Amino acid sequence: MNGPDRTVVEICSALGDDTRWAILRRLEAGAASASALAEGLPVTRQAISRHLEILRGAGLVERERHGRELRYRAVGTRLGAAANQLGLMAAAWDRRLERLRERATSGTEPGEPG
Amino acid sequence: MNGPDRTVVEICSALGDDTRWAILRRLEAGAASASALAEGLPVTRQAISRHLEILRGAGLVERERHGRELRYRAVGTRLGAAANQLGLMAAAWDRRLERLRERATSGTEPGEPG
DNA sequence: CTTTAGTGCAACCATCTCGTTGCACTTCGC
DNA sequence: GCGAAGTGCAACGAGATGGTTGCACTAAAG
Numbered sequence: 001m002n003g004p005d006r007t008v009v010e011i012c013s014a015l016g017d018d019t020r021w022a023i024l025r026r027l028e029a030g031a032a033s034a035s036a037l038a039e040g041l042p043v044t045r046q047a048i049s050r051h052l053e054i055l056r057g058a059g060l061v062e063r064e065r066h067g068r069e070l071r072y073r074a075v076g077t078r079l080g081a082a083a084n085q086l087g088l089m090a091a092a093w094d095r096r097l098e099r100l101r102e103r104a105t106s107g108t109e110p111g112e113p114g
Numbered sequence: 115m116n117g118p119d120r121t122v123v124e125i126c127s128a129l130g131d132d133t134r135w136a137i138l139r140r141l142e143a144g145a146a147s148a149s150a151l152a153e154g155l156p157v158t159r160q161a162i163s164r165h166l167e168i169l170r171g172a173g174l175v176e177r178e179r180h181g182r183e184l185r186y187r188a189v190g191t192r193l194g195a196a197a198n199q200l201g202l203m204a205a206a207w208d209r210r211l212e213r214l215r216e217r218a219t220s221g222t223e224p225g226e227p228g
Numbered sequence: 229c230t231t232t233a234g235t236g237c238a239a240c241c242a243t244c245t246c247g248t249t250g251c252a253c254t255t256c257g258c
Numbered sequence: 259g260c261g262a263a264g265t266g267c268a269a270c271g272a273g274a275t276g277g278t279t280g281c282a283c284t285a286a287a288g
Contacts, residue, residue, distance in 0.1 A: 013130030015200075019276080021123060028206065035234055047277055049235075068285045069234055076207035083201035086129075090197055093142065093190035133246080149264055161247055163265075182255045183264055 007059065011082045014058035019043060020051050024074055027061065031073035121173065125196045128172035133157060134165050138188055141175065145187035 014020060019041070026037055034052055038045035052072055055061040059078035063070045128134060133155070140151055148166055152159035166186050169175040173192035177184045 009130065009132065009135060012126045016123065016127030016130040017276085018123065028210070033234070043276085044278065045234085046236085046279085050276080067234095073211065074207040075211065076204035079200055080204035080208070083197045083204055086193055087197035087201065090190035090194035093188040094194070096142070097187070097189065131246085147264070157246085158248065159264085160249085160266085164246080181264095 005082075005085065007078065008082045008085055010058045011060065011078060014054050014060060017051070019047070020055060023048060023051055023055070024060070027072060027074040031064075031071045033066075033069040033071055035069070037072075119196075119199065121192065122196045122199055125172045125174065125193060128168050128174060131165070133161070134169060137162060137165055137169070138174070141186060141188040145178075145185045147180075147183040147185050149183070151186075 022041055023037055026032060026040065034049045035045050037048050037052075041048065052061060052063070056063060056072075060074065061072050062075050063072045065071075136155055137151055140146060140154065148163040149159050151162050151166075155162060166175060166177070170177060170186075174188065175186050176189050177186045179185075
């Protein structure tokens with residue numbers, strides 16, 4: 001659990017914005033184009049388009065031509081992998097804390113050995 | 115899998131920064147104060163202090179007085195919960211896509227009824 | 229061909245974010 | 259008490275970010 005994949009940071013960064021969550025929630029209900037997403041969200045089509053590019057860069061979304069429109073859909077693969085990594089990290093942190101507690105109750109007073 | 119807890123957005127936002135990852139990686143090796151973290155990272159103590167506040171706000175880190183210093187340590191509980199939610203989301207997205215594929219191969223051509 | 233829906237690109241603006249420096253305050257140790 | 263270590267707070271600057279408008283381009287539809 002050392003190097004947090006660049007991917008994970010990118011995904012977290014992408015998921016750190018409310019508008020992008022709004023977009024993803026829409027996409028959960030079905031694939032849609034930037035223009036389609038624009039009506040129903042309080043931002044312009046261009047802004048949404050930019051967000052979709054970011055989501056695509058993070059691998060959370062894929063697009064597909066459909067006639068003259070680009071239809072975007074949410075893809076879980078990358079997010080699933082990231083969630084897994086984060087879960088492992090969390091478990092490791094809790095394990096470390098647990099070890100410390102054990103050591104503390106088994107006689108040796110804590111000194112937080114680096 | 116509807117409302118992404120405000121917490122999750124906050125955690126993602128917190129994890130969307132490289133410096134904060136660096137800090138967390140240090141904390142994985144043991145609790146430390148802002149000043150201690152400062153030596154070894156290419157930013158000032160004040161900057162690190164701000165980052166630690168953000169991490170604390172997201173529930174990724176807790177602090178504890180130790181004499182005149184504040185010692186921070188990584189805590190996995192919140193991150194674990196967030197990772198879980200993200201994992202469920204990812205699974206849901208993949209399931210949706212799978213259903214679409216099935217429907218496509220079973221005769222009905224896709225129209226993306228969303 | 230003309231219209232219209234869907235995109236892409238660029239300029240521009242407001243704000244947030246990350247980092248800095250500088251100073252004041254507390255607390256441990258001599 | 260005094261110096262040094264550890265913090266907190268505030269002001270400030272550079273750059274990233276999220277949003278807008280405006281215009282040009284392509285492709286479906288009439």
